[in-house]
Amino acid sequence: MKKSILRKMLLVVSMMLAVSMMLTACVQTGGSSGDNDGTTAAPTTAAPTTAKADPTPVPIDMKGREFRIVAKWNEAPSLGVSAYSDLRYNQDRMIEEKFNCKVTYVRVPNAEYLNTFITSMLANDPKGELWFMDSPQAMPLASKSYLLPLSDYIDMEQEKWDPNIVKLSSYNNKVYGVSDTRGNPEGCFFFNKKMLEDEGLPNIYDLQDADEWTWEKMREIAIATTKDFDGDGVYDQFGLSNVNYLHMINANGASILTYNPDGMDIIGFNNQNTYDTIDFMRDLIHVDKVVLPYPEGSKWDYPMQQFMDGKTAMYFGQYSQRTEIIKKLGTDFGGVLVPKGPNGENISYTIKQPMRVIPASVKDPENICAVTDALLTKLSDEILESLMAADCPDQRFLDNIFVSMKNLAYNPTTAYSNVPTQVEKAVNEAIAGTKSTRAAMEEIVPSVNEIIRSVYEQ
Numbered sequence: 491m492k493k494s495i496l497r498k499m500l501l502v503v504s505m506m507l508a509v510s511m512m513l514t515a516c517v518q519t520g521g522s523s524g525d526n527d528g529t530t531a532a533p534t535t536a537a538p539t540t541a542k543a544d545p546t547p548v549p550i551d552m553k554g555r556e557f558r559i560v561a562k563w564n565e566a567p568s569l570g571v572s573a574y575s576d577l578r579y580n581q582d583r584m585i586e587e588k589f590n591c592k593v594t595y596v597r598v599p600n601a602e603y604l605n606t607f608i609t610s611m612l613a614n615d616p617k618g619e620l621w622f623m624d625s626p627q628a629m630p631l632a633s634k635s636y637l638l639p640l641s642d643y644i645d646m647e648q649e650k651w652d653p654n655i656v657k658l659s660s661y662n663n664k665v666y667g668v669s670d671t672r673g674n675p676e677g678c679f680f681f682n683k684k685m686l687e688d689e690g691l692p693n694i695y696d697l698q699d700a701d702e703w704t705w706e707k708m709r710e711i712a713i714a715t716t717k718d719f720d721g722d723g724v725y726d727q728f729g730l731s732n733v734n735y736l737h738m739i740n741a742n743g744a745s746i747l748t749y750n751p752d753g754m755d756i757i758g759f760n761n762q763n764t765y766d767t768i769d770f771m772r773d774l775i776h777v778d779k780v781v782l783p784y785p786e787g788s789k790w791d792y793p794m795q796q797f798m799d800g801k802t803a804m805y806f807g808q809y810s811q812r813t814e815i816i817k818k819l820g821t822d823f824g825g826v827l828v829p830k831g832p833n834g835e836n837i838s839y840t841i842k843q844p845m846r847v848i849p850a851s852v853k854d855p856e857n858i859c860a861v862t863d864a865l866l867t868k869l870s871d872e873i874l875e876s877l878m879a880a881d882c883p884d885q886r887f888l889d890n891i892f893v894s895m896k897n898l899a900y901n902p903t904t905a906y907s908n909v910p911t912q913v914e915k916a917v918n919e920a921i922a923g924t925k926s927t928r929a930a931m932e933e934i935v936p937s938v939n940e941i942i943r944s945v946y947e948q
């Protein structure tokens with residue numbers, strides 16, 4: 491089986507110019523801040539204009555010029571590390587032969603990354619041709635004309651470009667970032683298959699397939715799996731490790747941040763669907779008492795650890811955490827999309843979308859865009875599955891990652907300094923009952939909008 495997969499993957503190399511890096515992303519749980527070193531903008535509402543592919547392109551000779559790919563990590567592939575790394579290494583060599591260029595990789599530390607991009611671009615001497623950049627960082631750069639409008643050079647209607655990502659990377663009707671991924675699903679709802687089976691409860695995979703995976707079903711299962719085994723009046727097992735507003739608000743037809751026509755994020759959660767979501771979360775914690783309480787000073791991964799230890803039946807987490815959970819639970823866990831509220835759908839969420847951008851002052855932008863277009867080729871489902879399957883407990887989990895790529899809600903709160911703190915404070919005040927839900931949410935609207943606006947006007 492492994493040899494068959496490898497032969498197919500090598501065949502892909504011989505047929506395609508490029509296979510891109512498989513996206514990996516990991517954020518904190520429970521609405522905690524993750525990578526918080528950037529700023530963000532959501533897409534404009536109008537469809538972006540785009541160049542059309544030339545059916546008879548003229549061969550490009552870069553005359554040995556370097557094509558530098560910049561990242562915060564060591565991105566350079568090496569032979570012999572893995573079949574995927576071999577594919578990327580061979581891809582680079584084919585690009586070099588086709589365009590007579592030299593593909594090289596530059597690592598810039600995270601603390602220096604954004605400043606290095608801006609200062610070198612403004613000096614008309616970019617430190618690289620193609621930069622990895624998260625959407626929260628990229629769109630404010632586009633608003634300042636620091637990025638090359640890629641849609642002026644690349645046909646963005648090609649099948650390989652995911653339309654949702656094209657929207658996320660658009661500003662004022664132009665596309666400034668490209669990505670060969672299908673979307674970056676982060677939010678995943680984990681469940682302990684064995685625990686639910688032992689209790690005679692339905693398999694959540696089946697509920698999702700039947701379009702019956704709802705908040706009320708989640709609540710029923712959580713109540714049934716919250717147990718006091720020794721009769722001392724203290725629960726020993728809980729239905730839920732946590733509740734997460736990032737997951738649940740979007741699953742009820744609302745959003746943390748939304749956007750207006752000029753492409754700038756604005757507060758989107760001061761509406762009734764959000765208020766109903768927070769009230770439901772409060773009931774799970776204080777009325778049903780099915781949510782694991784956290785000891786004072788517990789670490790951010792405490793709810794995941796308790797799920798891995800079999801102390802809880804279900805856990806709001808991130809798909810990337812499967813690599814740790816599978817070490818402890820083996821195949822005894824599953825993962826589905828977030829249960830839907832009365833006004834929403836089953837979704838996953840993403841805080842940021844990794845993409846590639848080109849500095850506005852790059853030399854020979856037409857040729858650089860041609861190389862970029864050839865370099866980024868959509869990964870086939872077969873290759874994606876081969877990369878992810880080893881860390882998935884079953885085929886249905888793997889299938890749900892692909893489903894999640896098409897059912898993403900964008901939650902860029904952590905992209906703005908101090909916004910996550912304000913949002914979480916308001917949510918916690920509402921859940922604790924120290925303020926009404928409406929009052930807690932509406933109180934922070936002016937200050938959050940001002941923080942976002944300042945990013946674009948500074």
